[in-house]
Structures are given as structure tokens and as C-alpha cells.
Amino acid sequence: MKSLTLRGLRGGVGCTTLIAALGYALHQLRQRVLLLDLCPENMLGLHLNLPWSAAEGWAQADKQQSPWQEAAWCLSQDLWILPYGRLSYAEQQPIAQSLNQQLEHWPERLASLSSHFDWVLIDQKTAEPLSLVACDLEIRVAHADPACHALLQSSLPPDMPLLVNNFDPIRKLQRDIWLLWQQTRPELVPLLIHADEAVPESLACKAPVGHHAPQSLAAKNVASLAAWCLSKE
Amino acid sequence: MFKAKFYHSLRYSGFSPLSAGLLSFFHGIAWLVLRLESPAWQRVLANSARWYPHISNRPPRLGDPIRYVIQSLWLLVVLPISPRVRQAQWSKRLSLLGQARAWLSQKITNATRPWQGEELPPIADVLNKTSKTLRPFAMAIFGVFTTALVILCITEPFDFEAQLVFVFLLWGLALLIRDIPGRFAMVLLVMLSLIVSSRYLWWRYTGTLNWNDSLDLVCGLTLLAAESYAWLILLLGYVQTIWPLKRQPQPLPRDLTLWPSVDVMIPTYNEDLAVVRNTVYAALGLDWPEDKLNIYILDDGRRDIFRQFAAEVGVGYIIRPDNRHAKAGNLNYALTQTQGTLVAIFDCDHIPARSFLQLTTGWFLKDDRLALVQTPHTFYSPDPFERNLNTFHSEPNEGELFYGLVQDGNDLWNATFFCGSCAVLRRAAINDIGGFAVETVTEDAHTALRLHRRGWHSAYLRIPLAAGLATESLSAHIGQRIRWARGMVQILRTDNPLFGRGLNLFQRLCYANAMLHFLAGIPRLIFLTAPLAFLLLHAYIIYAPASLILIYVLPHMIHSSLANARIQGPFRKSFQGEVYETVLAWYIAWPTTLALLNPKKGRFNVTVKGGLMEHDQFDWRISTPYFILAGLNFLGLGFAIWRLMYGPEDEMLTVIVSSLWVIYNLLIIGSAVAVAAEVRQVRLSPRVNTGLAAALRLESGHLYPATLTDYSDQGAGIQAQLPLVLLPDTKVTLVLWRSGRAFTFPALVRRHQGHFLGLSLDSLSHEQRTDFVRCTFERADAWLNKQEQFSGDQPLQHFWDMLALGAKGYARLCDHLPRPIKRLLYLVVDLPRWLYSFCPRIPRFSAKDTSLSSSLHPLAPSAGSVSSS
Incomplete structure (x- = not known):
């Protein structure tokens, strides 16, 4: 089993949406995929047609000391999601603390699942300096904009693959930054996720983009990304 | 009720009440008698497209009941027995034959493995190994011996049987070696072809002229002159193309400061800005250091819109005080205004690829005496031949042979010549010969000839690095070829490459072939009319029995097409040249003769490009000479019938051979006519x-x-x-x-x-x-x-294709004829077609199509436990 996480260079670059889309795309490539939401916002499930009202999740299970495995949802054969669950802000604090203190906690849990899945995709908070859960494949996600360019100068291990999301070819500045990164950033993933209206639309329909708009350019881009991930094994 | 519906649908699709009634009646009878509703019949009906391929896929016609009956009877009675048995017998025989052939060719291929490389075979090694003093003697003995043998093969007179054996031996040999890959087999095929053709010509000179009858003699000598010309072109063609150099690009040094400075020149006269614009944009994008690249539009039309455009995009704009010497003059003036080491020249419609300069200039740094690097001209729009015959991109075009093979073959002899565009030249070399040659209307070839005379080198790179627009109409195309023909013949007269200083033997031969090639007009006309001399005038043009003529002339044709198919395989369809030559023959015959007599006459006419044709049309003016030729040949055919019926018994075979020749000529002329039926071109800018x-x-x-x-x-x-x-x-x-x-x-x-x-x-x-x-x-x-590689090496198939094209030409002509004549002709054509529509057909067996079902499933989350999944 391989674990993968996307880390936004800053907030709002679309990691959660991309994780959902990527999980679906990997599943389309006949991989067994588990999507794991470690964010208290509990947004990942919404991309995958979980009802907003569903409060179950591993965090809630931990709080109630019931088996965390049973909080999972089966979306399709070999495509599973383990949501965070809905907790109040006060209830989130002890969970966050235990996450921070017991770093080996989740890797152990995932190890117990390793025979069931090829991939586990983890959605976790961007703001943390290091991953809560260390993953085999960690990809930084950025927009081709000046803010991300500035952040790139200082942040993180430089060999971590860098993926550009939400690229709008009409915008000259984005094209120029993409060109600059192509020349100066060897870690740049050689493909783009384009800014496609189909992406927000698919969230509105509570589906990953590959399911809602399989013919859109963004869906094709995510499919290429999935193939690229497979090639990294 | 059901019948009424059928009747109304027939009426709706345009049947008269009577026919619709009849058809409905048969339809009803069929349902009454045959139990069509039963599952077995329903299966047949569902597969009607398969069992009744000629009936079921079109609207019903009155004769359909009869067609159904005939086809059904045929399916039930004839088909199950005969084809299977016959097929089995045939396939058995064929497979045996095929196996024998495969076995033989496998044996030969294995046995000749050392001879299959690109280089010459080990015989050369043996010569090289002999000691230095002995080598000249060995070579001389070898040479004398082979020459004597060749002369013997050519000149030895044979009687009918001996010639027959000789011919079959050589033919069998050719068929065996044509399967062997590599250059040696090719050289051998060429040698065989040369021996057979020379033997034919020798026989024609020594044994087939009737000196006792002046009409026979005049006609015979005329034909013999044309055949000698064809033989010479064949020989020179072999010399030129037997060893294409296949030069590769020379890499440039890493240090950019060593790269030469380049002036890109785009001469224009009357072309649209829309045409020129793309070339300029492309030139701006050439991968070359910016400070070493200058682009100039050389505008002989002196148009403000061009000046404005040049200023807007930031390229140079050069005009000159006069318009003397057309394109060559334009370039010469521009040379005085610019300084770059190299000059790249593009016709204003030729759009270069960005890598053009990087791939072509390397050789200039490698070789100080290199004056010219030429690349192929390719066209992204179909030329009139391709458009009217619908062969664009599916068959090699006219230029393919020249740019794919001839120029590459010239390159071996350092005889590649300048083609006016898509080339890079060294300024120093052009200055050395006093600028581009202005004396003829083909300044390009003449300039190259002068460069070669002064000892400069040339190179050819067979990589298409630029593409342009082909001429849009047949008349413009012919106009362009007339200009080339006239120019080349002018050079032949004023600056004959066979004489004068500075060229080596092979350069002379290559240039001579390029120029003589354009004199093909008159010989072609002679071939197209030669059999008429016998049929109409009863002149014995080849004074020999018909059977003897056949066993001399057929090998000559077969061997040359075998050898040419091998050499030119991927670059030309065999016999395609016949069509091109026939179209041009009439039109270049006169200008070339004129230029031969008086080389000073003749103007430079600009080839018009980038036009559109709104309707399908037939170019009556262009095809008039072919109608005359076709008329004469039809007349000849009439005479042939008359001679067959009333002529002397002993002339029968001669009449038949002449008629076959006439029919062949008629079909070639027909293919020329097919080209004249212009297909409309809808887009101004071709895609x-x-x-x-x-x-x-x-x-x-x-x-x-x-x-x-x-x-x-x-x-x-x-x-x-x-x-x-x-x-x-x-x-x-x-x-x-x-x-x-x-x-x-x-x-x-x-x-x-x-x-x-x-x-x-x-x-x-x-x-x-x-x-x-x-x-x-x-x-x-x-x-x-x-x-794209075209499949070559199928001379026989191409021969039939060409004959079919000829027939198509006459059919197309019918389409464009005035209505009453058309009706009459259609009647003639339609009767057999109508009869044929009753013939039974072989049912179609097609693979079942499988449709992929969608692999999308809706996402339906359901609660569960991951560890138990």
C-alpha cells in the first residue's frame, strides 16, 4: 500500500478537491483506494456524495471509543472513504492533540489495512509544518501566482514534487510563472491541472470531477496525474 | 392496411402510382406465399444487407422482385457448390506456387546475404586486396572482359527462338533478384535493364528500318529518334539516381558566437499579404540568435501595405528602383543592401519550420567551399493533379521523385542544384559568380551551374523543412512548367553544361539530364501518334514482323519498369510519369523548341498561387490538344477494325499490336483528360x-x-x-x-x-x-x-491503376458534356449498368460490431468497515 498526500503551498489551492478527484482517477485505473480525511472541516466526503448530515467518522468513533474502521463508507468496489466526522470545535481539540502527540498512531492504523488497499490518499491540514502522517508520496500543490512563487523561495524540502493546480492559460502572468518554474524548478510535475469550471461544478454535484464531467480537460488532467503517480512507484 | 402503408411510402419516395402499385402487389404476394413472419425468414430479413448487398441498401426499384429472385436462386443453388470447390482447388494450387516462390526467394536471399548492404559487395574487396601494382591490370582485364560481354549481349543478332530464350532468361533473373534487398541487387537490375534496352535500340537501328520506302523511312526515323531520346533519358536517369547520398545534418558548434549571421530573404511580386504574412511570422520564429538573424521582404510590387506590415512586425523591407530581371534581379539588389554571411531564400508562400537554419547551416561551417544547401519543396495544398485525381497525401506527387531521389542522387556527384526557394546560400559564393544569374527564366538552376563551374560545392538535405502552396489550377501549373522548360532549354543553349570549364563528368551528366528532361514534349507526342502511321498511312514504322517487335519491345519496357520501381519505389508510382508527361507534352513541345532555336526569347512569368475555384469545371481550353490526339487515335482504332476485316491476312498480328498500342495511348490521353476536370477549391487558405x-x-x-x-x-x-x-x-x-x-x-x-x-x-x-x-x-x-512512405515496387498494379484512370478520364469528360450528348452517352453506359444490377453478388461477411458499454457507475456510498473489505 502506498500513501499519498497533497500539501498546499498556502490555503485554498484546492487540495481536498484534488484528492477526491485523484482518488477517483486512481480507482478508474483499477487501483484499490482509501481516502482518509484528517481535517476537522470534514469536506472530503462532500466531494464523494456523502450526505452533509452524516456525522459519522473516525474522530467521532475515537471520541466514543468505538472501532474506527466502522466509520468508513464504501463508495464503489475498492473505493472507500474514511471521513473525519462532524464534531464541535471543543470536541475537536483533544483529537487534534492526540494526533499531534502520537504521530505513529495513524501509520499503525493504516498498516493494518495494507493488504486491502493499493493507495491511501490522506487529506490533512496545510498549515502544519510537517505532515501529521508521513507519506510515501507527498506533492506540493500551488497556483501559478506571485504569492506561491514567493512562498516557494523559503518553504519545505526542495525535492518534493510541485504540482500546479487551477492553471488558467488565458492569464499571461500564470503562463509566465509556469514558464519560469519550468526552467528553474526541476521538481515541477510535468503536467498541469487546468482551471476548469467543471471542477467547482462537480463539487456542487457532490462528485469528483472525473465522475461528474469525465470529458472535461480537468478530468483528463487528473487522470494523467493518476497515471503519473502510478509511474512513481 | 399494411400494404397501404407500403404503397404510400413508395408514393412518397417518388414512384408513379403504377410502379408503386406493382411493387406493393409483389410485396403482398411475398407475404402471402412465403410466411415471412416465421423466425427463419425474419432472420434472413434482418440480415438482408448481407445476403442482398446490391438491393437492400438503397431505395426500392421496380426490378427489385426479379433481383431478389435471381439472387435467392443463386444463393441457394450456385454459391454453395461452385466457389467452395473452385476456391479450394485454386487456393491449393496458388499456395503451392506461392510456397515454391517463397522458398526460392528465401534461398536466394540467404545465399546473397553478403551482397545486401548499402555498400558494394565483396568483389570490390577482392580487388582492393590485390597488390597495388597488380590492381590496375586486374581492373583493366575485368573491365575489358565485362565490356566485351555487354557489347556481345547488345549486338549479337538472334533469330526468333534464340531471342525468346534470351529474353526469358534475363526476365527470370530479374524476377529472382528483385526480391533481394540492398544496393547490389538494384545495380544488377539496372544493368539488366540497360542491356535489354540497348539491345532493343541496337536492333531498331540495325534491323527495323525500311530504306526502300521514303514514307516508311521518315516515319521510322522519327519514331527511332524519339526512342533514342527516351533511351538516353533512361540511361542518364540511372546515373543520377542509383546512389542517393542521404546526407545528414551537420551539428553546429556549442559556442553561439561561431554561428554565422543569416539574412532571410522573402521575394514577392504580386502575392497577397495573407500569403506572405505567414512566411514572415515563421521567419521571425526561426531558432537562431536574434542578433544574427535579419529578415527582409523584397517587394517588387512596392505596396504600402507590405511596407506597413514590415514596420509593424519589425522586419526589413527592401524595394529597388527598377524591376529588371524579375526574381534574380530582386535578389541581386537585396544582396547589395545586406551583409549576412549566409542568405536563406524562401518564396513568399514557403513557411519554414523553426529548425530550418539549425539543420541546414552546419555544413557551411564544415566545408568552406560549400555554396548551397537545398532542402525539398513540399506543399501543404494539393497540386492540380492531386486535387483533380484525389490523390493528395495518398500517393507520391510529381515533386516527390525530384526532391526525394533525383536531388539526393545529384548530391553524390556534387551536382545538387538550387531550386529558388527553401535553400541557404553563401554570400561570398554568390558574389564570386557576380550575383544570381539573370540571363534565363530559371535563374536558380543557372546560378547553381555557375557556382559549380567556379568550383563551389552544393549539398542537399532530404528533410522537408518548409512547405508552401501548390499552384491552384492546371493552367497555372502548366504555365509554371512551361517556364521551367523554357528556362532549362535556354541554359542548355547559352551555357551548355556538357561543355565549358569547371565541371566533372557526372556533374555534366546530371545537369544535362535535368535539362534534356524538359525536351520530352515532342518525343511524347510522337509516341502518342506513332501507331497511327501504320493504321492510317500504312507506313511500316518498325520494319519487322509483329512477333519479333513484341519480344524486343516488351522486355525493354518490363525491365525498365522493374528497375525503376526498385530505384524509385517509394517516391513515385510507376507509370505516373507517363500521365504527367502526357499532360505537359503538347504545352512544352513548342516553347522548348522555340527556346532551342532562339534562347533569347521568352519572358519571366510569375506563378500565381493562392487562389480558389468556385465550381467544378472542365478546362476545355487546356484539354483541346488531347481531344485532337484522342480523336486521331479513335480514328486509328476505326482503321484498325477496317484493316482487320478487309486487310491482308499476314498483317493481322501487326494490326492487333498497333491497336493495343492505340488503346494504351487512348487510356493515357484519357488520364490527361481526367486531370483537366478541375475539382473546385473552396478555401482561399488551404488547410x-x-x-x-x-x-x-x-x-x-x-x-x-x-x-x-x-x-x-x-x-x-x-x-x-x-x-x-x-x-x-x-x-x-x-x-x-x-x-x-x-x-x-x-x-x-x-x-x-x-x-x-x-x-x-x-x-x-x-x-x-x-x-x-x-x-x-x-x-x-x-x-x-x-x-509518409508510399508502397512502391508494384509496377503491374500501378499499370492497371493508370489504365483505370484513363477510363475514368473519359467518364469524367461525359459529366461535363452538353446535356443532349450526355443523355445519349449515359444511355450507352447505363444499359450495361442496368443489366449488371440484375447479376447476383457474393454476400458480405462482416465482423460483428461490439459496442463498449459505459464503465461509469453512480457513486452510492454505503456504510461499512474498511478492514473487512
Whole structure:
């Protein structure tokens, strides 16, 4: 089993949406995929047609000391999601603390699942300096904009693959930054996720983009990304 | 009730009450008698397209009941027995024959393995190993011996049987060695062809002229002169093409400061700015250091709009005080205004790929005496032949042989010549010969000849690095060829390459062939009329028995087409040259003769490019000479029938052979006529077919992956992966990529059909146009797909194709005839067609189509436990 996480260079670059889309795309490539939401916002499930009202999740299970495995949802054969669950802000604090203190906690849990899945995709908070859960494949996600360019100068291990999301070819500045990164950033993933209206639309329909708009350019881009991930094994 | 419905549907599709009634009546009878509702019959009906292929896929006709009966009887009675048995017998025999042939060719291929390389065989090694003093003697003995043998083969007179044996031996040998790969077998085929053809010509000179009858003699000598010319061209052609050099590009040094400075010159006279614009944009995008690249538009038309355009995009604009000496004069004046070490010349419609300079200039640094690097001319629009015969991209075109093989063969002898465009020249060399030659109307070849005379070298790079527009009409095409022919013959007269200083033997031969080639007009006309001399005038042009003629002339034709198919395989369809030559023959005959007599006469006429033809039309003016030739040949055929019926018994075979020749001529003329039926050209700017990745961005922000299927400077064709419903005049953005960069172009939807969209790109800025040209026309691989390998080496198949084309020519002629004559002719054509429609057909067996079901399932989350999954 391989674990993968996307880390936004800053907030709002679309990691959660991309994780959902990527999980679906990997599943389309006949991989067994588990999507794991470690964010208290509990947004990942919404991309995958979980009802907003569903409060179950591993965090809630931990709080109630019931088996965390049973909080999972089966979306399709070999495509599973383990949501965070809905907790109040006060209830989130002890969970966050235990996450921070017991770093080996989740890797152990995932190890117990390793025979069931090829991939586990983890959605976790961007703001943390290091991953809560260390993953085999960690990809930084950025927009081709000046803010991300500035952040790139200082942040993180430089060999971590860098993926550009939400690229709008009409915008000259984005094209120029993409060109600059192509020349100066060897870690740049050689493909783009384009800014496609189909992406927000698919969230509105509570589906990953590959399911809602399989013919859109963004869906094709995510499919290429999935193939690229497979090639990294 | 049911019958009434059938009747009404027939009436609706245009049947008269009587026919509709009859058909409905038979329909009803069929249902009454045959129990068509039973499962067995329903199965037959469901597969009617398979069992009744000629009836079921079209609207019903009155004779259909009879056709159904005939086909059914045939299916039930004849088909099950005969074909299977016959097929089994035949396939058994054929497979035995095929096996024998495969076995033999395998044996030969294995046995001759050392001779199959690109280099010459081990015999040369043996010669090289002999000691230095002995080698000349060995060579001399070897040479004398083989020469004597060849002379013996050519001149030894044989009687009928001996000649027959000789011919069959050589033919069998040729058939065996044509399967062996490598150069040695090719040289051997060429040698065989030369021996057989020389033998034929020797026999013609020594044994077939009737000196006792002046009419016979005059006609015979005329034909013999034409045949001698053909033999000479065959010989020179072999010399020229037997060893193409296949030169590779020379890499440039890493240090950019060593790269030479280049002036790109784009001469124009009366062409549209729209045509010239793309070339300029592409020149701006050439991969070359900016400070070493200067681009100039040389405008002999002195148009303000060009001056303005040049200023806008930042290229040089040169005009001169006079217009003397046309293009050569234009270039010469520009040379005085510029300083670059190298000069790249593009006709204003030739769009270079970005890699053009990097691939061509390396050899200039390697060889100080190199004056010229020429690359092929390719065309992204079909020439009149390709358009009218619908062979664009499916068959090699006229230029393919010249640029694919002849120039490459010339290169071995350092005799590649300048073709006026898509070439790089060294300024010092041009200055050395006093500028581009201005004396003839083909300044390019003449300039190259002068360069070679002064000891400069030339090189040819067989990589298509630029593409242009082909001439749009047959008359313009012929006009261009007349100019070339006249110019080349002018050079032949004023600066004959066979004489004068500075050239080696092979350079002389290559140039001579290039020029003599254009004298083909009169010999071709002689061949087209020669059999008439016998049929109409009863002149014995070949004074020999018909059977003897056959066993001399057929081997000559067979061997030359075998050898040529081997050498020219991928570059030309055998016998295609016959069609081209026939079309041009009449038109170049007179100008070349005139130029031969008086080389000073003749003007430079500019080839008009970039036009459109609104309707299908038949060029009556152009094809008049072919009607006359065809008329004469038909007359000859009439005479042949008369001679067969009333002529002396002993002439029968001669009459038959002559008639076959006449029929062959008629079919060649027919193919020339087929070319004259012009197919309309709808687009002003021809589209280039491609398969580039692209994307379409809608105003709504949606992006869709797509394929750019074709483009021009004005528009693009897009194939989306799903049918997009976009109304005409919707604004969209076309996204293209080039080396990892995205470029966007605002576009308007013009047409829309299923997955296909037609976009217009009218509102691009200069910068966007440059980007568009860089993403499309100028890609380094843009013109490479023109080099698709055509299957060569099937002379017999091509022969039948050409005859079929000839027949098609007459059919097309019928389409364009005035209505009453057309009706009459159609009656003649339609009667057999109508009868044939009753003939039973072989049922169609096609593979069942399987449709892929959608693999999408709705996402339906259900609670569960991951560890138990």
C-alpha cells in the first residue's frame, strides 16, 4: 500500500478537491483506494456524495471509543472513504492533540489495512509544518501566482514534487510563472491541472470531477496525474 | 392496411402510382406465399444487407422482385457448390506456387546475404586486396572482359527462338533478384535493364528500318529518334539516381558566437499579404540568435501595405528602383543592401519550420567551399493533379521523385542544384559568380551551374523543412512548367553544361539530364501518334514482323519498369510519369523548341498561387490538344477494325499490336483528360492536416480537450471528444501547446457538426499570429508527415491503376458534356449498368460490431468497515 498526500503551498489551492478527484482517477485505473480525511472541516466526503448530515467518522468513533474502521463508507468496489466526522470545535481539540502527540498512531492504523488497499490518499491540514502522517508520496500543490512563487523561495524540502493546480492559460502572468518554474524548478510535475469550471461544478454535484464531467480537460488532467503517480512507484 | 402503408411510402419516395402499385402487389404476394413472419425468414430479413448487398441498401426499384429472385436462386443453388470447390482447388494450387516462390526467394536471399548492404559487395574487396601494382591490370582485364560481354549481349543478332530464350532468361533473373534487398541487387537490375534496352535500340537501328520506302523511312526515323531520346533519358536517369547520398545534418558548434549571421530573404511580386504574412511570422520564429538573424521582404510590387506590415512586425523591407530581371534581379539588389554571411531564400508562400537554419547551416561551417544547401519543396495544398485525381497525401506527387531521389542522387556527384526557394546560400559564393544569374527564366538552376563551374560545392538535405502552396489550377501549373522548360532549354543553349570549364563528368551528366528532361514534349507526342502511321498511312514504322517487335519491345519496357520501381519505389508510382508527361507534352513541345532555336526569347512569368475555384469545371481550353490526339487515335482504332476485316491476312498480328498500342495511348490521353476536370477549391487558405493536442475554452470557463485536425492562417478545425453544442459565432478560446508552453487564441465558432468544430481566427493580433504560426506551421516536425512512405515496387498494379484512370478520364469528360450528348452517352453506359444490377453478388461477411458499454457507475456510498473489505 502506498500513501499519498497533497500539501498546499498556502490555503485554498484546492487540495481536498484534488484528492477526491485523484482518488477517483486512481480507482478508474483499477487501483484499490482509501481516502482518509484528517481535517476537522470534514469536506472530503462532500466531494464523494456523502450526505452533509452524516456525522459519522473516525474522530467521532475515537471520541466514543468505538472501532474506527466502522466509520468508513464504501463508495464503489475498492473505493472507500474514511471521513473525519462532524464534531464541535471543543470536541475537536483533544483529537487534534492526540494526533499531534502520537504521530505513529495513524501509520499503525493504516498498516493494518495494507493488504486491502493499493493507495491511501490522506487529506490533512496545510498549515502544519510537517505532515501529521508521513507519506510515501507527498506533492506540493500551488497556483501559478506571485504569492506561491514567493512562498516557494523559503518553504519545505526542495525535492518534493510541485504540482500546479487551477492553471488558467488565458492569464499571461500564470503562463509566465509556469514558464519560469519550468526552467528553474526541476521538481515541477510535468503536467498541469487546468482551471476548469467543471471542477467547482462537480463539487456542487457532490462528485469528483472525473465522475461528474469525465470529458472535461480537468478530468483528463487528473487522470494523467493518476497515471503519473502510478509511474512513481 | 399494411400494404397501404407500403404503397404510400413508395408514393412518397417518388414512384408513379403504377410502379408503386406493382411493387406493393409483389410485396403482398411475398407475404402471402412465403410466411415471412416465421423466425427463419425474419432472420434472413434482418440480415438482408448481407445476403442482398446490391438491393437492400438503397431505395426500392421496380426490378427489385426479379433481383431478389435471381439472387435467392443463386444463393441457394450456385454459391454453395461452385466457389467452395473452385476456391479450394485454386487456393491449393496458388499456395503451392506461392510456397515454391517463397522458398526460392528465401534461398536466394540467404545465399546473397553478403551482397545486401548499402555498400558494394565483396568483389570490390577482392580487388582492393590485390597488390597495388597488380590492381590496375586486374581492373583493366575485368573491365575489358565485362565490356566485351555487354557489347556481345547488345549486338549479337538472334533469330526468333534464340531471342525468346534470351529474353526469358534475363526476365527470370530479374524476377529472382528483385526480391533481394540492398544496393547490389538494384545495380544488377539496372544493368539488366540497360542491356535489354540497348539491345532493343541496337536492333531498331540495325534491323527495323525500311530504306526502300521514303514514307516508311521518315516515319521510322522519327519514331527511332524519339526512342533514342527516351533511351538516353533512361540511361542518364540511372546515373543520377542509383546512389542517393542521404546526407545528414551537420551539428553546429556549442559556442553561439561561431554561428554565422543569416539574412532571410522573402521575394514577392504580386502575392497577397495573407500569403506572405505567414512566411514572415515563421521567419521571425526561426531558432537562431536574434542578433544574427535579419529578415527582409523584397517587394517588387512596392505596396504600402507590405511596407506597413514590415514596420509593424519589425522586419526589413527592401524595394529597388527598377524591376529588371524579375526574381534574380530582386535578389541581386537585396544582396547589395545586406551583409549576412549566409542568405536563406524562401518564396513568399514557403513557411519554414523553426529548425530550418539549425539543420541546414552546419555544413557551411564544415566545408568552406560549400555554396548551397537545398532542402525539398513540399506543399501543404494539393497540386492540380492531386486535387483533380484525389490523390493528395495518398500517393507520391510529381515533386516527390525530384526532391526525394533525383536531388539526393545529384548530391553524390556534387551536382545538387538550387531550386529558388527553401535553400541557404553563401554570400561570398554568390558574389564570386557576380550575383544570381539573370540571363534565363530559371535563374536558380543557372546560378547553381555557375557556382559549380567556379568550383563551389552544393549539398542537399532530404528533410522537408518548409512547405508552401501548390499552384491552384492546371493552367497555372502548366504555365509554371512551361517556364521551367523554357528556362532549362535556354541554359542548355547559352551555357551548355556538357561543355565549358569547371565541371566533372557526372556533374555534366546530371545537369544535362535535368535539362534534356524538359525536351520530352515532342518525343511524347510522337509516341502518342506513332501507331497511327501504320493504321492510317500504312507506313511500316518498325520494319519487322509483329512477333519479333513484341519480344524486343516488351522486355525493354518490363525491365525498365522493374528497375525503376526498385530505384524509385517509394517516391513515385510507376507509370505516373507517363500521365504527367502526357499532360505537359503538347504545352512544352513548342516553347522548348522555340527556346532551342532562339534562347533569347521568352519572358519571366510569375506563378500565381493562392487562389480558389468556385465550381467544378472542365478546362476545355487546356484539354483541346488531347481531344485532337484522342480523336486521331479513335480514328486509328476505326482503321484498325477496317484493316482487320478487309486487310491482308499476314498483317493481322501487326494490326492487333498497333491497336493495343492505340488503346494504351487512348487510356493515357484519357488520364490527361481526367486531370483537366478541375475539382473546385473552396478555401482561399488551404488547410494543413494535423493531429495536435489542443483544448477549447468556453466563455463559461469550461475547458475541453480536443484535437486540432487542420489549420490555416485563418482558421482551425477541432475535433472534440464529445459533441459540443456551440452555435455559430460563439466566442471560444483555442489553447495550443508548444514545448510545454500554453498559448491561447480567441476564436469564433463558424461551423459545428457533431464532434467537429470549425473555428475562425480573424481577430488575432500580430503577436498572437506569430504565436499561432509557431504552434502550427512552424513546428520542427510540421512537414515531416509528408514523408509518409508510399508502397512502391508494384509496377503491374500501378499499370492497371493508370489504365483505370484513363477510363475514368473519359467518364469524367461525359459529366461535363452538353446535356443532349450526355443523355445519349449515359444511355450507352447505363444499359450495361442496368443489366449488371440484375447479376447476383457474393454476400458480405462482416465482423460483428461490439459496442463498449459505459464503465461509469453512480457513486452510492454505503456504510461499512474498511478492514473487512
